[in-house]
Amino acid sequence: MDFPQAEYETRLTLAQQAMAAAGMDALFINTEAEFRYFSGFRSLFWQSPTRPWYLILPRRGDPIAVVPEIGAPVLARGWIRDIRPWPSPAEHDDGVSLLADAMSKFATIGMAMGRESHLRMPLNDFHALTCKNFVDASPLLAALRFVKSPAEIALHAKICTIASDAFDRVPHILRAGMAMETLFRHFKIALLEAGAEDVPYLVGGRGPLGYDDVISPPDNTPIQGGDVVMMDTGATLKGTFCDFDRNFALGYAADAVKRTHETLWRATEAGLAAARPGATCADLFHAMANVIGDGGGNVGRMGHGLGLQLTETPSIIHWDRTVLREGAVITLEPSMAVKGGGMLVHEENIVITDGPPRLLTRRAPRELPIIAIN
């Protein structure tokens, strides 16, 4: 397990208190991040869609794991004692009877049904469950996961430092004529060499007046003098994410790009100044939006929660009234159109404290860094 057992026991206790307050008799978990959050079971095996994994957290008592046989010995090395395996994949009844049995003594079962949630099991199997009294536990789960423990924050800090080190290597990697996909490959290697365990996320863009989108995979067109190049990475350590980007210009940059970069830097400063316990995500959004004016990009929000997933609730957006709390780890991610061109995006990762937020990322420079063409 990635944390001491006490960490998982605390998570369970807090979940049980929240269940009691919400009138739920149990929580039903079927997605990777939530399964890991409560069980401590981390495996890339979730990449395979073949087998479902289930966890029941009762309001009182111990968690029940209903899992494929292939995972039972691994799970047994952790802290869950009640493990009910079956030989998956099964032709008929792929864990459904076992799951229904584990649920049978609970009247009202909470599960994630709301914002950002998914159902990681076949709908046919979900419909076959005899319990029909499922209620939405998405807000409950989001609130639990929003505030991180000191041990979680330490992991975030470490992976942010690793990725900051890797970004510091970019001036030694990026060369004129290099294809974006070559740059991505070299940057992933730099992240791994700097100590990242994995690089589940790397997107980016380039262009003389910014980039057209922020979610593309790299292409094989060469990076040219005057391009601004952005890479945005979610690297991990023990399954804990960083999520931030950096911009670099090759050789020189258009004035509009330089000005936009500096405006985004100031928007982030405004976000840092507003990021206090008690402020809402909407407050944070407006603090940054006020600096940007009406030149926003098309990303729709200016940051989000961060943790076991690249993005977690809440959203730094005008309608999200989630109140920031000490220990919350979030990203500040203002974006802005470049006059006559594409867009630029900045991103930093912070943790909310009782004073100014703690920067987990090495702060981007105010001026757009320009890499010399050799």
Place this chain on the structure above:
Amino acid sequence: MDFPQAEYETRLTLAQQAMAAAGMDALFINTEAEFRYFSGFRSLFWQSPTRPWYLILPRRGDPIAVVPEIGAPVLARGWIRDIRPWPSPAEHDDGVSLLADAMSKFATIGMAMGRESHLRMPLNDFHALTCKNFVDASPLLAALRFVKSPAEIALHAKICTIASDAFDRVPHILRAGMAMETLFRHFKIALLEAGAEDVPYLVGGRGPLGYDDVISPPDNTPIQGGDVVMMDTGATLKGTFCDFDRNFALGYAADAVKRTHETLWRATEAGLAAARPGATCADLFHAMANVIGDGGGNVGRMGHGLGLQLTETPSIIHWDRTVLREGAVITLEPSMAVKGGGMLVHEENIVITDGPPRLLTRRAPRELPIIAIN
């Protein structure tokens, strides 16, 4: 897009023929692999659970994409013309009305509800859809994706060669005293250096008599002389996977391990001999199981489909009567207990042809490779 437009048009045509035969008026797609399969839109942005992405394939006419604004410009560079964006994440109605409208003219809508399927949208939003006549399209989608085109097979071949090259580097990487997590990091770098675009999957195990499981992340205990070390990787090129493992012993190996390795090699040979069009997955399973006898490991199946995902249907298992077809890409993955110890697993990737299968991976050696301790 990763393939010429004609490839996607063919996929749509075949899907439309299958819909007609099954009496479906449209297909509803909400998961990453299926969305990419039909639209050509590939992005790691699916790592973020925040935004849903929807695709409707009508039985006649053009696909309709209902997608977050952030993805619309990227999607528009592909072949889908009918793109209906909304500003996601939205406080209310996160694409649901747009989706319901796009569905409104279809009476019977197929969607994946069966084996290996998930619902990548909030249950609350799914329940809010007015169309209630959803039928299970899992078998239809599985059949379409089972057989690969020459262009897909070429990508599989390329990533399998890249990963084979990286495995050939392991004797130069693995050292006594190295922690598994260090080995994993170096091996990921070797994969990227060999030309892999990404390494979404790497698991493994070690021990003097095999390993206890095949899905664990690496730990920081040192690899010792006499250990057999296994790494199993799913690396990608244009989002297309390889999925195979290799075993190495450090310095020397127990006779039981050597014998098990050789038995698994022979089991794979039997699988290769049985892998012909017309044979079933069950036939393939029994061909390998007969060599292994009653010493099977606990993996439960001996291979699976391979493609846009690390594992796809079907399963090479005693109950799966899926008939192998020319162009199907599958893994052969026999596993076996080591007498008095853990287990070993072998894995190769092949494509079914009208003659003997074509090996995509560089065949593992019959004898367990032993890396000298320097």
